[in-house]
Amino acid sequence: MPPKKVLVVEDEANARAGLAELITSWGYRTEAAADGAAGFDMAQRWSPDIVVSDLMMPRMDGLQLLDRLSELPQSFLAVILTAHGAIDSAVTAMRMGAFDYLQKPVDPAKLKTILQNASEQIDSAPASAEGGRPATGAATTDDMDHLGPLVGRSQAMQSVFRTIERIAPTNVSVLITGESGTGKELAARALHQFSGRKNKPFVAVNCAAIPETLIESEIFGHERGAFTGAQERRAGCFELAEDGTLLLDEIGEMPAATQAKLLRVLEDRKLRRLGAREETPVNVRVIAATNKDPQQAVASGELRGDLYYRLNVFHIQMPALRDHAEDIPLIAAAMLTDMNQRHGTSVPGITPQLLARLQSYPWPGNARELRNTMERAVILAGNERLALHHLPEGFGEAGHIPPPHQAAPAASHPPISASIAVPTSQPGMSAPDVVEVAVGTTVDEAEKQLILKTLVATRNNKTRAAEILGISSKTLQNKLKEYNSDAGR
CATH class of the missing domain: 3.40.50.300 (P-loop containing nucleotide triphosphate hydrolases)
Structure with missing residues (x-):
């Protein structure tokens, strides 16, 4: 591979000369420009692979230079140099497409590493249709599934x-x-x-x-x-x-x-x-x-x-699954293919009735809960199409699991108790357990009952229980310590 071309844009003369000399000593072809406007003109004529630019410059600053360079047909990677205290501007540059940024005074070892990373990325990127220069995107198109x-x-x-x-x-x-x-x-x-x-x-x-x-x-x-x-x-x-x-x-x-x-x-x-x-x-x-x-x-x-x-x-x-339920048929199909390979099953597909049930369910555990539900159904189905009877009893039916993101509907007479299902998805367990919470129970006590019941249902698997409850393992541990402390009083 020919040496990469690096354009240094820096308004301070000594810093500009020192950077250009240093980068040249590492084997790069180097040119320098005294400000953003001169840098843009040089980039049009010379087509650098990498642009190393200061942020604060007269006539055209680093952000304006990045914006102008993005209009050029050739691709490049930009490294922004910023003074301490101007990190917000450097982050803005990254959001505009800069490859990396470095605080001044420049650490030569850090700059060398950044240039090596940029060069490796250029070499590994696929060539674009125009002139064979490396493309900087992930080479995908809109509307891919x-x-x-x-x-x-x-x-x-x-x-x-x-x-x-x-x-x-x-x-x-x-x-x-x-x-x-x-x-x-x-x-x-x-x-x-x-x-x-x-x-x-x-x-x-x-x-x-x-x-x-x-x-x-x-x-x-x-x-x-x-x-x-x-x-x-x-x-x-x-x-x-x-x-x-x-x-x-x-x-x-x-x-x-x-x-x-x-x-x-x-x-x-x-x-x-x-x-x-x-x-x-x-x-x-x-x-x-x-x-x-x-x-x-x-x-x-x-x-x-x-x-x-x-x-x-x-x-x-990342969107919650309930917010893009139209993707559930695609996601479920991909999961089915994966599970057939892993479990050696030959489930041919999913019935429309089951897909409709999956799409109407609120999925408090999101795609992880969908995967657990699908895996259980695949193991039960064997070589049949996945159907409603392969789901846990009552799954997705009205009142089975109140969606946590929706308010409960108004009722003319308050219920005596509320049922909260615990979807364990554990092998050998046919249906979710249910926690009965009486009216008048405090929120803290209801939470405690739900946590303890979930631990029973998962056979004290704290990691799995935390996943079902939608909390971190650390939060679960803290709750259990709190309950033990209360019991000892």
Whole structure:
């Protein structure tokens, strides 16, 4: 491959000359321009592969230059240089399509890594139809019903697809939000699949599932003897994901001290293992996910504001399944194909009556609950088409599970009790259990009954119970501690 062409746009003469000389010493072909207007003229004539531009410049600043460069037919990757305190403008540049940003004064090692990543992305991207230059998108088209592991033709899912297409080839951090079971990890895997890192590791870690005392070791690694029981050196998730993608699921459950350390790694691209004296460079794209409202989490102190702004360069909101029920036939068909392969079954399809029932159900557990329901039905059906009798008794019928997102209908006479179903989807259990809650029961007591009944139904599987209840494992543990404390009074 011929050396990449790098255009340096910087209004300060010494900085411009120093950057151009440094980048040339790394083997790149380099040109320089004194401001945004001159940079735009040079880009038109020279067609650089990478543009390294300052933000604050006379005549045309970095954001205006990015906007003008986007009008040119040739593609390029932009790296923005920003002074401390102008991070908001750098984030705006990333949202406009910049590949990455770097704070001034420039750290040569960080700049070299960014340019290497940009070059690798250019080399791995498919050639476009015009002139063979690399395309920066994910090479998909509108109205596709699949994007990697994601499925859907609805407007909500098509919006998710377009966002993933746009940002997957970049190196930006992404925050994915949505209710439990909406497919946040699948969206993260799609971002990885359509990026230049697709042939490198994808590592997913659930921050809520790791004990607080071990989370730093799991994420950042440790040296031998760093703590009691550390008998050997161990790489953390960052090092395991080197050159690839790291998904930090349930980021709001991460302890505050670990969040501070994570922020440092994101900014410096270096980490220090527990017990280590030296820092280790890392090259990892970080994607975070949470089922909480991140702004509320920041307001409550669960999530650091500076970490939120560093992660939330781009935001993907995964829609609840009830909000794109028109996609259920497609999703169910994809799940059926997968389950036939995994279970060795030959279920030929799904009856219209069952599809109608699936589409009318509110799915409080979203796609995860749909998968559990489908899996149970496939195992029962064997070689038959999936039909209503393969569902748990009463599934989806009126009054079976009141949708949590809707108000209960008015009644002329108040009921004596309310029934809340616990959809366990456990092998060997034919139908959901029901919690009877008498009128006059407090909300706290009703919640306690539902949690304890769900644990019984899942045979004390706390992870599964938390999934059914739509809460994190940590929240469930805290509730159980509270109940034990109350019992001891």
